[in-house]
Amino acid sequence: MYYQKQNKNPFYPNYPNRPLHSFQDLEVYQKALECSVLVAKEVNKFLATRVKTKRKQGEYAGTVDELLLKNMLPCALAIPHQVAESHSLRFGDHTAGIAAIERAMLGCNKMVVYLEQFRDICETGIPWEFFDDLIKKYIYVRRKMLRLEQAWKKFMPGYKKEE
Numbered sequence: 001m002y003y004q005k006q007n008k009n010p011f012y013p014n015y016p017n018r019p020l021h022s023f024q025d026l027e028v029y030q031k032a033l034e035c036s037v038l039v040a041k042e043v044n045k046f047l048a049t050r051v052k053t054k055r056k057q058g059e060y061a062g063t064v065d066e067l068l069l070k071n072m073l074p075c076a077l078a079i080p081h082q083v084a085e086s087h088s089l090r091f092g093d094h095t096a097g098i099a100a101i102e103r104a105m106l107g108c109n110k111m112v113v114y115l116e117q118f119r120d121i122c123e124t125g126i127p128w129e130f131f132d133d134l135i136k137k138y139i140y141v142r143r144k145m146l147r148l149e150q151a152w153k154k155f156m157p158g159y160k161k162e163e
Contacts (some may be wrong), residue, residue: 026087026148028083028104028141028144028145029080029083029087031137032080032108033080035111035134035138036077036079038134039073039076039111040077042124042126043073049125050065065118065122068117072111072115075107075114076114078107079108079111082107083104083145086098086099086101086104090152090155101145101148101149101152102149104145105142105145105146108138108139109142112135112138112139115131115134115138116131118131
């Protein structure tokens, strides 16, 4: 006779993920943080080598890569902050929480563009695989944010399921 194995955690029998206690438990936050750390480390390495070579040549002022990095790094570092902000705002003001997660999705799209520009314009010496993997991660995070936004919208007052 076949007996079904009892689940060790009776409170969440068919729940695939752990329960959320804070924004840090969101996979979207964890992946966005991972991506931002990878970008910051690589940009830091690039700047360290680039500044040394440019200073020796006496030409480090107002280059395209400098302008690109000044925009890319704050964008990468802002995405985890926006996810945390949206998680907090959704409890009090649903529309502000949705708007904050949409800003984070916009940031993911911008990061894909910045990474492609950084890869193609700047002579970084960083392998293309690094950029491709990071771009795939940002696209994955953006897709997960969209699903999270759709789940949050279900709890908004006056929500009607679109058919």
